[in-house]
């Protein structure tokens with residue numbers, strides 16, 4: 001079995017099959033959902049450059065409490081828009097535990113309603129709006145502690161087979 005490799009071609013400790021199987025673990029409704037990968041930029045606990053996003057189920061959707069720090073600065077005191085997009089994209093990825101299928105981002109759209117401040121607590125929520133075949137239409141919000149909406153986002157995720165990830169390896173198994 002091929003090992004899952006990062007973009008530098010280095011093995012990251014698990015093969016694709018093991019990685020995919022890890023998603024089938026049943027989690028209780030209130031439990032924290034597992035990261036997509038130990039080194040995931042959004043939620044991986046072993047990525048020192050990542051966001052360490054921690055996400056739970058919330059009804060049919062997901063919820064996260066999050067803050068950005070100095071590693072994510074754009075303008076002074078304000079989170080970089082790309083860092084915010086990373087987190088929203090990753091949040092959407094947690095909906096897949098409920099969908100129960102693998103999928104990847106095809107389109108991601110954000111409205112930056114007000115600046116996202118560093119070291120400020122935010123509440124992020126995401127849900128599946130609708131599904132048409134392989135197309136998952138997803139929606140999310142980020143609110144500040146006062147309940148003011150600072151970000152709204154939508155995404156189109158496309159359901160894929162495990163082969164999508166195998167083909168993307170440096171040394172694909174075909």
Ligand SMILES: CCCCCCCCCCCCCCCC(=O)SCCNC(=O)CCNC(=O)[C@H](O)C(C)(C)COP(=O)(O)OP(=O)(O)OC[C@H]1O[C@@H](n2cnc3c(N)ncnc32)[C@H](O)[C@@H]1OP(=O)(O)O
Nearest residue numbers: 023036089090093096097100101102103104105106107158
């Ligand atoms: C088991 C439980 C798992 C749980 C947990 C799993 C975790 C699993 C990893 C998660 C990780 C998360 C982390 C964050 C999420 C990333 O970061 S994902 C990484 C970033 N995304 C990518 O790398 C994707 C790159 N893109 C691709 O590989 C390919 O474009 C795709 C997305 C696979 C789609 O390719 P394709 O299969 O050839 O699809 P295509 O026929 O072009 O389009 C499909 C449909 O969408 C439509 N469409 C395409 N673009 C658009 C558009 N912009 N607007 C409207 N419709 C569109 C097409 O018209 C078509 O419609 P139908 O004809 O089916 O009606």
